[in-house]
Amino acid sequence: MAITELVFPALKPTEEAKTGFFDKLPDALPATFRVPGGPVTMSLARVIESIPADAESHSGYMAVITWESLEKIEAFINTPGFADFKVKMAELSSGPTVLQFFEAAPEVVPQNTVKGASHFFVVKAVGDRAEVEAARQRWGDVTAAFAGVAGDSIEFNSGDGRKNVDGQFAGFSGWKSLEALQDALENGKVQAQLLAMRESGADVSTFTLELKHVF
Incomplete structure (x- = not known):
């Protein structure tokens, strides 16, 4: 069944990290993620408001990714391309990125x-x-x-x-x-x-x- 993934990166509290994630990273993402076995859609997100303000200890930015299934995700995260991406994210981060997966009901298209x-x-x-x-x-x-x-x-x-x-x-x-x-x-x-x-x-x-x- 299809998955909506919420990504909570622990970005460094610098303008360079924020700009790197939201403005520069999108150009590099398709080469890694828009591939056979990859996500269906991928969007980065700026948090305009959260209630409570520190919900999920977010850093002001997130990602919303949709997948065909949890099995697709488990296979993808073991690919060399994803390993390289984790290295790039580590340069922008002060801690581990939190991934959350939510499975839709059958026939739902997230x-x-x-x-x-x-x-x-x-x-x-x-x-x-x-x-x-x-x-x-x-x-x-x-x-x-x-x-x-x-x-x-x-x-x-x-x-x-x-x-x-x-x-x-x-x-x-x-x-x-x-x-x-x-x-x-x-x-x-x-x-x-x-x-x-x-x-x-x-x-x-x-x-x-x-x-x-x-x-």
């Missing part, structure tokens, strides 16, 4: 949420099984509220955590503009559903991202 989106909204829920399931149910209410504001101009999907984030849940939505996303987040019905999700018992965090598509 890349449709990313393609054509300039901005991306992520909701993550962490807790015990009952708490995460309650948050998952609330995500359905959040997407219904989003659709009530923005209609069919947005795409949604969600996934269950695998490997190091097993038992977690994440919901994703892709937006055509920051203004459309901000208008939705300021809507009373949307705010009520996000509040209900945060009160579900799970530890809920959100990320508003500006995407830079690599491919």
Whole structure:
């Protein structure tokens, strides 16, 4: 089943590292990643806002990558090209990069949420099984509220955590503009559903991202 990967690089707190990641790295990525067995889509992301502000100890930048399956990822990360990429990332980083994998339901196509989106909204829920399931149910209410504001101009999907984030849940939505996303987040019905999700018992965090598509 298809995967949405969230990447949290531990970038050095310098302008050189930030520029290197968001502005310079995209030119080098296709040679390594746009290959047979590689990702379906790849986007770098600037964190416009996260709640809480230090969610996932992010460094202000992320990546959003979609894959055909977890098996594809496991094979790819053992290739020489990926090993070379890790060396390049280490030059920009002050610590290890955290990779999180979320598996979509059968027949769901996560890349449709990313393609054509300039901005991306992520909701993550962490807790015990009952708490995460309650948050998952609330995500359905959040997407219904989003659709009530923005209609069919947005795409949604969600996934269950695998490997190091097993038992977690994440919901994703892709937006055509920051203004459309901000208008939705300021809507009373949307705010009520996000509040209900945060009160579900799970530890809920959100990320508003500006995407830079690599491919």
